[in-house]
Amino acid sequence: MTLDRAVLAFAGAMVLLSVLLTLLVHPLWVWFTVFIGANLLQSAFTGFCPAAIFFRKLGLKPGCAFK
Numbered sequence: 001m002t003l004d005r006a007v008l009a010f011a012g013a014m015v016l017l018s019v020l021l022t023l024l025v026h027p028l029w030v031w032f033t034v035f036i037g038a039n040l041l042q043s044a045f046t047g048f049c050p051a052a053i054f055f056r057k058l059g060l061k062p063g064c065a066f067k
Contacts, residue, residue, distance in 0.1 A: 004063035006055045011040060 001009075014036050021029035043049040056062065 001060065002063035003052055003055050003060040004065040006060050007049060007051050007065075010051050010055075011036060 015033060018029055018032040018036060021032065039049075043052075
């Protein structure tokens with residue numbers, strides 16, 4: 001698995017988790033979903049992604065998005 005795909009899989013899992021927490025625990029968990037969306041937007045424009053840094057340290061090879 002490349003770094004790009006790992007970041008996408010992680011982001012998707014976090015969105016699903018945040019939706020479940022919003023539905024099952026408390027409606028204010030929707031702010032976790034907002035945070036994830038904002039992080040995805042800023043990483044698209046700046047190229048800075050904390051999850052990519054973490055996965056790179058785990059040894060995943062970068063794809064074309066995170067070089």
